Amino acid sequence: MAKIAVVYHSGYGHTQFIAQQVAQGAQADLVAVDADGNVSESDWALLDAADAIVMGSPTYMGMVSWQFKKFADASSKRWFTRAWQDKFFAGFTVSASLVGDKGMTLAYLQTLASQHGGLWISLGLPPSNASAATRNDVNNLGGSVGLLVQAPSDGGADKIPAGDVQTARQFGERVASVVGRLVP
Amino acid sequence: MAKIAVVYHSGYGHTQFIAQQVAQGAQADLVAVDADGNVSESDWALLDAADAIVMGSPTYMGMVSWQFKKFADASSKRWFTRAWQDKFFAGFTVSASLVGDKGMTLAYLQTLASQHGGLWISLGLPPSNASAATRNDVNNLGGSVGLLVQAPSDGGADKIPAGDVQTARQFGERVASVVGRLVP
Amino acid sequence: MAKIAVVYHSGYGHTQFIAQQVAQGAQADLVAVDADGNVSESDWALLDAADAIVMGSPTYMGMVSWQFKKFADASSKRWFTRAWQDKFFAGFTVSASLVGDKGMTLAYLQTLASQHGGLWISLGLPPSNASAATRNDVNNLGGSVGLLVQAPSDGGADKIPAGDVQTARQFGERVASVVGRLVP
Amino acid sequence: MAKIAVVYHSGYGHTQFIAQQVAQGAQADLVAVDADGNVSESDWALLDAADAIVMGSPTYMGMVSWQFKKFADASSKRWFTRAWQDKFFAGFTVSASLVGDKGMTLAYLQTLASQHGGLWISLGLPPSNASAATRNDVNNLGGSVGLLVQAPSDGGADKIPAGDVQTARQFGERVASVVGRLVP
Numbered sequence: 208m209a210k211i212a213v214v215y216h217s218g219y220g221h222t223q224f225i226a227q228q229v230a231q232g233a234q235a236d237l238v239a240v241d242a243d244g245n246v247s248e249s250d251w252a253l254l255d256a257a258d259a260i261v262m263g264s265p266t267y268m269g270m271v272s273w274q275f276k277k278f279a280d281a282s283s284k285r286w287f288t289r290a291w292q293d294k295f296f297a298g299f300t301v302s303a304s305l306v307g308d309k310g311m312t313l314a315y316l317q318t319l320a321s322q323h324g325g326l327w328i329s330l331g332l333p334p335s336n337a338s339a340a341t342r343n344d345v346n347n348l349g350g351s352v353g354l355l356v357q358a359p360s361d362g363g364a365d366k367i368p369a370g371d372v373q374t375a376r377q378f379g380e381r382v383a384s385v386v387g388r389l390v391p
Numbered sequence: 392m393a394k395i396a397v398v399y400h401s402g403y404g405h406t407q408f409i410a411q412q413v414a415q416g417a418q419a420d421l422v423a424v425d426a427d428g429n430v431s432e433s434d435w436a437l438l439d440a441a442d443a444i445v446m447g448s449p450t451y452m453g454m455v456s457w458q459f460k461k462f463a464d465a466s467s468k469r470w471f472t473r474a475w476q477d478k479f480f481a482g483f484t485v486s487a488s489l490v491g492d493k494g495m496t497l498a499y500l501q502t503l504a505s506q507h508g509g510l511w512i513s514l515g516l517p518p519s520n521a522s523a524a525t526r527n528d529v530n531n532l533g534g535s536v537g538l539l540v541q542a543p544s545d546g547g548a549d550k551i552p553a554g555d556v557q558t559a560r561q562f563g564e565r566v567a568s569v570v571g572r573l574v575p
Numbered sequence: 576m577a578k579i580a581v582v583y584h585s586g587y588g589h590t591q592f593i594a595q596q597v598a599q600g601a602q603a604d605l606v607a608v609d610a611d612g613n614v615s616e617s618d619w620a621l622l623d624a625a626d627a628i629v630m631g632s633p634t635y636m637g638m639v640s641w642q643f644k645k646f647a648d649a650s651s652k653r654w655f656t657r658a659w660q661d662k663f664f665a666g667f668t669v670s671a672s673l674v675g676d677k678g679m680t681l682a683y684l685q686t687l688a689s690q691h692g693g694l695w696i697s698l699g700l701p702p703s704n705a706s707a708a709t710r711n712d713v714n715n716l717g718g719s720v721g722l723l724v725q726a727p728s729d730g731g732a733d734k735i736p737a738g739d740v741q742t743a744r745q746f747g748e749r750v751a752s753v754v755g756r757l758v759p
Numbered sequence: 760m761a762k763i764a765v766v767y768h769s770g771y772g773h774t775q776f777i778a779q780q781v782a783q784g785a786q787a788d789l790v791a792v793d794a795d796g797n798v799s800e801s802d803w804a805l806l807d808a809a810d811a812i813v814m815g816s817p818t819y820m821g822m823v824s825w826q827f828k829k830f831a832d833a834s835s836k837r838w839f840t841r842a843w844q845d846k847f848f849a850g851f852t853v854s855a856s857l858v859g860d861k862g863m864t865l866a867y868l869q870t871l872a873s874q875h876g877g878l879w880i881s882l883g884l885p886p887s888n889a890s891a892a893t894r895n896d897v898n899n900l901g902g903s904v905g906l907l908v909q910a911p912s913d914g915g916a917d918k919i920p921a922g923d924v925q926t927a928r929q930f931g932e933r934v935a936s937v938v939g940r941l942v943p
Binding site: 637670671672673674675676677678679682702704705706708715716717718719720723725727728729730734 | 821854855856857858859860861862863866886888889890892899900901902903904907909911912913914918
């Protein structure tokens with residue numbers, strides 16, 4: 208069976224909650240980047256062994272958090288040896304605004320995957336954007352490159368719209384489906 | 392008084408409507424890129440004379456429309472002679488999804504401005520992204536690089552949320568304010 | 576055997592030459608976007624049938640040419656029906672400057688692939704960037720997201736550095752290798 | 760006289776050297792982000808008082824270093840109060856490859872400036888990209904959004920091509936010229 212890992216940093220719990228939904232959908236292991244931007248050796252081993260790595264971060268000041276970037280910088284050890292070449296990657300981000308600069312974060316996560324010589328799995332869900340659309344719909348935000356989630360600035364993870372939570376699950380399922388189909 | 396021009400392409404009228412709001416806020420002239428991607432000679436002259444050019448396009452398939460891109464390619468004539476060097480620029484985009492790939496379009500409009508050696512004016516409005524926020528609020532989408540507008544896929548310009556329309560006006564006013572203050 | 580198509584627009588022959596190298600490396604069919612931004616019906620059928628589509632364009636004014644964008648906009652017909660969902664994609668761009676804004680073009684090609692629900696194949700070649708590196712080396716420009724090629728502003732395709740031409744071939748081979756391994 | 764600050768993080772001295780060249784060209788103060796991603800209180804005060812902030816970082820794994828990102832995240836305190844609204848910003852990056860993913864770093868620096876409601880000053884220098892061009896030329900890399908510098912992976916700052924060093928000086932002069940002309 209395909210091995211999938213979800214690596215994420217969460218500042219206030221919203222991204223952790225979404226990471227859990229993605230992991231549930233993908234039947235994936237969770238790897239948390241801690242508050243100092245570090246990941247344990249056993250977690251690095253788990254990432255090394257994964258067929259696919261799903262990366263998640265809040266968007267802070269228009270980009271992944273510094274803690275997630277510290278993880279990305281530390282992955283340069285794998286970059287030097289091409290250890291993650293041809294691995295599958297996917298990504299998600301959470302921020303308070305409907306749009307914010309989530310697109311910049313996803314463009315970067317894709318670039319990070321390409322630095323490692325990876326293969327990128329897009330969100331793969333059509334948007335719900337007609338007049339009757341609501342925040343309860345799957346992909347109501349209309350993402351394409353990866354999973355987009357909005358959490359109001361003054362609420363906890365329980366305030367994330369139901370549609371975004373459901374999108375997170377389906378995104379996880381999609382990653383598992385693509386990887387399960389393509390990895391021998 | 393500072394001269395401002397709003398150059399835009401509109402496929403179905405939504406972007407034209409927003410261009411009009413921006414132009415009203417900025418007391419700017421309007422230049423329409425036509426359905427073949429062309430702009431008249433008098434309009435090129437108007438752009439040449441402007442202190443600031445605000446650029447707008449729908450986001451189609453993740454980027455400015457081909458008609459707007461044809462205009463951008465034609466502006467290479469000005470690029471060669473550095474005719475637009477140090478001009479002010481700003482940008483906006485309209486698409487059906489709340490997020491979609493609007494961020495990619497704005498990143499490109501900024502790049503186009505930089506190709507011309509320009510100065511970029513950001514949106515400059517704080518986001519409305521708390522629990523009580525509605526689509527009637529100014530900058531509810533949470534843009535930063537430029538103006539973001541959402542128009543449902545099955546409606547006309549009259550279905551654009553009131554907050555986005557108001558944001559367009561204030562964005563125009565901001566461009567006029569910055570340019571009026573900085574241009575002698 | 577996996578079916579691969581290389582779809583490209585070329586303004587002055589440089590991008591066509593590179594498309595040919597990629598196609599040779601990948602044993603792929605070539606689809607040219609013409610000077611009006613159009614593609615024939617038989618070419619659309621060829622793209623529909625492909626397991627992987629490699630997209631190439633010059634970078635003009637910081638982005639794909641308007642002709643390539645017209646092709647991208649026309650692909651919205653496939654977008655509506657999700658006809659290209661889970662297809663593999665990859666990309667390349669050619670411009671006169673060593674850097675220029677090639678990165679913006681590749682970020683867009685990746686976004687276009689994601690709009691279609693695709694899977695992105697990165698360049699997957701380490702950079703040659705030590706003191707002894709020359710323009711005869713594979714991936715001397717140091718691309719990651721896709722293939723980068725530089726052609727001097729005053730020369731033909733024969734002036735493209737040997738290293739970039741060789742990188743194009745190896746990029747084609749990589750796409751064929753990944754797709755051949757993963758597609759049943 | 761206009762006050763300009765250059766804030767940068769440097770991992771191995773290359774970016775520091777370039778920051779010094781930019782600062783010399785702009786007659787600017789230097790602010791170093793330290794190895795833990797911190798900036799002193801007096802340096803924050805210097806940034807607050809500046810008419811223009813030039814931001815510089817190496818490109819590591821396709822983006823600004825985590826230390827620079829930690830500085831960016833810490834600037835959210837200014838973001839909340841809109842303290843840097845309408846300030847001028849500009850940016851530069853250094854990496855080992857000719858291209859690498861420098862474009863992604865500059866796109867982010869621009870986004871960070873926009874988060875703060877700033878005005879962005881582009882590089883404003885035409886590229887040197889004909890057959891006779893050399894690495895001794897100003898803007899031989901062909902940047903537009905900001906300053907691009909390449910330093911071989913196995914050499915010190917003294918191995919940075921003369922053209923890139925000269926471009927850094929002229930970029931500093933340009934920032935000073937634009938700000939000096941526009942700020943009362």
